[in-house]
Amino acid sequence: TQLLEQSPQFLSIQEGENLTVYCNSSSVFSSLQWYRQEPGEGPVLLVTVVTGGEVKKLKRLTFQFGDARKDSSLHITAAQPGDTGLYLCAGDGETSGSRLTFGEGTQLTVNP
């Protein structure tokens, strides 16, 4: 069974601070997706990383896929209250077909 450990589970910071969310596994993933979910809504895809060592940037968000494709991180620079939400990582396993394995999520609160 593939597992994705996501940390921290909760994060409360002040506007302007930087933060990093981690997803770690002992399994190799073909790709890893980061989603953001708002209350009452479904997860919305932010980015997909596919290649080991890949770095993708989306405005103030930087996503990195580990060299061995077992871990990933999301770094937010100068967080804003609009960044508040639940961030989820999900991996597409090499041997699990296209079903996604999700982390438990990081609930981020950015205080003004």
Place this chain on the structure above:
Amino acid sequence: EAGVTQFPSHSVIEKGQTVTLRCDPISGHDNLYWYRRVMGKEIKFLLHFVKESKQDESGMPNNRFLAERTGGTYSTLKVQPAELEDSGVYFCASSPRLSAPQHFGDGTRLSIL
């Protein structure tokens, strides 16, 4: 382009009753997935359709759950009879091809009393 739509958005039923959830994927998406999130746990895979065929149903918890996708368009997930531990949020997702990014609906919040 319309997104993935799920119906109902909320359902409250008593233990032992039957409930049917519906998912309409994005038009043209052959791949349809069902996931579930129970309280305090991560989102977990239930099953995957390619068109009308079940590609992977390894995540279905037991035989009280029945998923169908007749005609390869919308899908239904029936729980019969419902048990307390079936409470949670049921998400549907679709993608145009295998390993393409999956687009999620807003989920059905199911409460079993």
